Amino acid sequence: MSFVNGLGWFIGNPGLDYAGKVVWHDGGTPNFFGLVVCIPERKLGITLLTNSSTGALMNHFLSVEILQLLLREDQGLVPPLDMGRIRSTIMPDKMQSVAERFFTLSGIAHVFVSGKHLIAALPSGRFRLMPCKDGWFNVILLLFGFLPLKLKKLAMIRVGILEIDGEKIFALEQLGFRSPQGKPFRPLRTSDAWKLRTGHFVCTDEKNPRLKSISLRSMPEGMAISISSDKTGRMNMFLDIANDSEAITVGYGRFGGETILATDDTITVLGLTFRNTK
Numbered sequence: 001m002s003f004v005n006g007l008g009w010f011i012g013n014p015g016l017d018y019a020g021k022v023v024w025h026d027g028g029t030p031n032f033f034g035l036v037v038c039i040p041e042r043k044l045g046i047t048l049l050t051n052s053s054t055g056a057l058m059n060h061f062l063s064v065e066i067l068q069l070l071l072r073e074d075q076g077l078v079p080p081l082d083m084g085r086i087r088s089t090i091m092p093d094k095m096q097s098v099a100e101r102f103f104t105l106s107g108i109a110h111v112f113v114s115g116k117h118l119i120a121a122l123p124s125g126r127f128r129l130m131p132c133k134d135g136w137f138n139v140i141l142l143l144f145g146f147l148p149l150k151l152k153k154l155a156m157i158r159v160g161i162l163e164i165d166g167e168k169i170f171a172l173e174q175l176g177f178r179s180p181q182g183k184p185f186r187p188l189r190t191s192d193a194w195k196l197r198t199g200h201f202v203c204t205d206e207k208n209p210r211l212k213s214i215s216l217r218s219m220p221e222g223m224a225i226s227i228s229s230d231k232t233g234r235m236n237m238f239l240d241i242a243n244d245s246e247a248i249t250v251g252y253g254r255f256g257g258e259t260i261l262a263t264d265d266t267i268t269v270l271g272l273t274f275r276n277t278k
Helices: 055-075 094-099
Strands: 009-011 023-029 033-037 044-050 100-104 107-114 119-123 125-131 137-143 146-151 156-162 167-174 177-184 197-203 213-219 222-229 232-243 246-251 259-262 266-269 272-276
Touching: 009 094, 094 107, 100 167, 107 232, 119 137, 125 246, 177 266, 213 232, 232 259
Parallel strands: none
Antiparallel strands: 009 023, 023 033, 033 044, 100 107, 100 177, 107 119, 119 125, 125 137, 137 146, 137 156, 156 167, 167 177, 197 213, 197 272, 213 222, 222 232, 232 246, 246 259, 259 266, 266 272
């Protein structure tokens, strides 16, 4: 399986891929969301606009349901059995083969075997991974780390441990879109110069910056920049240190592979410069 993005359009949707190539894009502002989904070879498409705080989620579900209905009524095409909803079993040796630690932009994701279950310890909590027939996993929250708790929102999320070009990838499926999230854990390069910079940094570029502050931390896994904001969420971006003034963020996604620049008292990240408050 490959992950592709064509000129700003996302390509693929597990609920509609049986009909051919699916291209889509969404966007919005607070309480207003839009979505366009097209199946070019079927000459079908749909545009949905909502003015609800939950509109983004509703748009994606409605688009799949409406297009599946149109495909069935107009072209006699019915979706195949949804293998992602059929539970499967996973043998102990197979569970061990997917166990791995991954760098993500939210922190470390640790997939491991515990008794008869496969567990994912993520920055957001601990989850039990339930295998599906198509090789992906449903997730069940483990309250307090051990008590299974089914949440409606989690029913819309699945994870996958995929192998691409001989390397394991931690992937996420949400709202019909699959994206790589984590790279395999490996020792990261570091340097004394970066360790000496650890501390709290405030933005100096704008009067009302989209990020007001960051922290540079030295963690057991390596150096990391910690960010928490309404726009980015909570992130611990681990750094692979190239030299005393440059580092690369580790992981996939919008902020993965970013070059971070540093001087003795400043860090430039995501296009903004931050000054150490020491």
